Amino acid sequence: MSVTVRLQLLLSQFADGQEVVEITADNNIDCLNNLTAQFPGLRRWLFTKQGEVATYVRLFINRRQASVDAELKDGDELLILLAAVGG
Amino acid sequence: MLTESDLVRYGRQILYTDFGEEGQRRLKQSHVVVAGLGGLGSASSVYLACAGIGHITVVDGDFVELSNLNRQILHWEEDIGERKTLSAVRKLAKLNPSVEVTPLFERITPSNVGGIIEGAHTVIDGMDNFETRFILNSACVGAGIPFIHAGINGLLGEVTTIIPRKTPCFACIFPQGLAEEGAIPAFGVTPALMAALQVTEAVKLLAGFGDLLAGKMLYFNGETMEFTVVDLVRNPECSVCGF
Ligand SMILES: [Zn+2]
Numbered sequence: 599m600s601v602t603v604r605l606q607l608l609l610s611q612f613a614d615g616q617e618v619v620e621i622t623a624d625n626n627i628d629c630l631n632n633l634t635a636q637f638p639g640l641r642r643w644l645f646t647k648q649g650e651v652a653t654y655v656r657l658f659i660n661r662r663q664a665s666v667d668a669e670l671k672d673g674d675e676l677l678i679l680l681a682a683v684g685g
Numbered sequence: 686m687l688t689e690s691d692l693v694r695y696g697r698q699i700l701y702t703d704f705g706e707e708g709q710r711r712l713k714q715s716h717v718v719v720a721g722l723g724g725l726g727s728a729s730s731v732y733l734a735c736a737g738i739g740h741i742t743v744v745d746g747d748f749v750e751l752s753n754l755n756r757q758i759l760h761w762e763e764d765i766g767e768r769k770t771l772s773a774v775r776k777l778a779k780l781n782p783s784v785e786v787t788p789l790f791e792r793i794t795p796s797n798v799g800g801i802i803e804g805a806h807t808v809i810d811g812m813d814n815f816e817t818r819f820i821l822n823s824a825c826v827g828a829g830i831p832f833i834h835a836g837i838n839g840l841l842g843e844v845t846t847i848i849p850r851k852t853p854c855f856a857c858i859f860p861q862g863l864a865e866e867g868a869i870p871a872f873g874v875t876p877a878l879m880a881a882l883q884v885t886e887a888v889k890l891l892a893g894f895g896d897l898l899a900g901k902m903l904y905f906n907g908e909t910m911e912f913t914v915v916d917l918v919r920n921p922e923c924s925v926c927g928f
Binding site for chain 1: 723724813815819836841842843859870871913914917
């Protein structure tokens with residue numbers, strides 16, 4: 599499945615400045631793995647040292663919150679946002 | 686219920702058709718807790734006081750520092766070293782003496798949170814960390830009190846309104862617990878914007894009109910000037926609000 603990954607600005611700087619990246623993947627975790635294989639600099643923002651998706655990462659398929667293992671369909675948009683925790 | 690002075694002071698918002706005198710009366714009868722008096726809480730407490738919320742409780746256990754002053758507009762150079770709650774009460778009382786302001790110089794913990802939010806009609810998130818937001822979220826869900834969340838990072842911000850048992854709660858959005866934190870970059874304008882949105886939500890919620898960011902998160906990106914609204918999903922197995 600080819601999906602459009604939309605990166606928050608903070609993250610796009612680790613994807614050669616691209617805010618939109620096309621990725622082939624069947625589900626979210628696949629997509630994150632393929633994305634970070636292409637842009638290794640993103641890895642430390644999206645995953646913990648233990649290899650789990652970090653707690654402050656939020657995933658939205660077609661602008662709806664989705665779990666790490668949610669499936670992706672051709673043409674889906676996966677929006678990746680980092681939580682803003684300051685005040 | 687509304688005095689002549691109220692009708693003048695709040696005249697311009699009373700002109701708003703969906704709000705009117707009835708809306709103003711509702712605000713006057715409302716009790717709002719502002720949890721945290723940093724960048725978010727500074728701005729939200731000012732707008733809550735201006736709007737005529739009858740009773741505002743401000744909670745913070747910190748003292749004013751020089752490094753706060755680029756964004757925490759309620760605290761001024763002369764307040765450095767002072768309790769944030771005292772600094773806040775002084776300014777808010779001058780801004781609108783008809784509003785009752787209760788200062789609580791405390792850090793919010795699981796053991797004191799129940800007393801802090803008791804009787805509140807809504808709680809405004811002015812925290813700067815995950816941990817206290819979890820404590821507030823659990824207490825608000827338990828007591829059935831709406832919790833208006835906001836957070837910032839640099840020029841990024843987010844806002845959502847959590848209505849207990851109706852919308853996803855903070856723990857639904859963050860099921861896994863805490864994330865690590867260091868000093869977070871912050872301009873003054875980002876918390877100011879997010880706080881203004883929180884008070885917009887609070888006014889509508891308390892006066893009973895308009896649509897809320899219930900079950901939706903609004904993200905702001907100040908570098909690209911994009912606002913993005915996404916749908917949040919309730920976790921049926923949520924440790925806080927799941928059945
Ligand atoms: Zn929940």
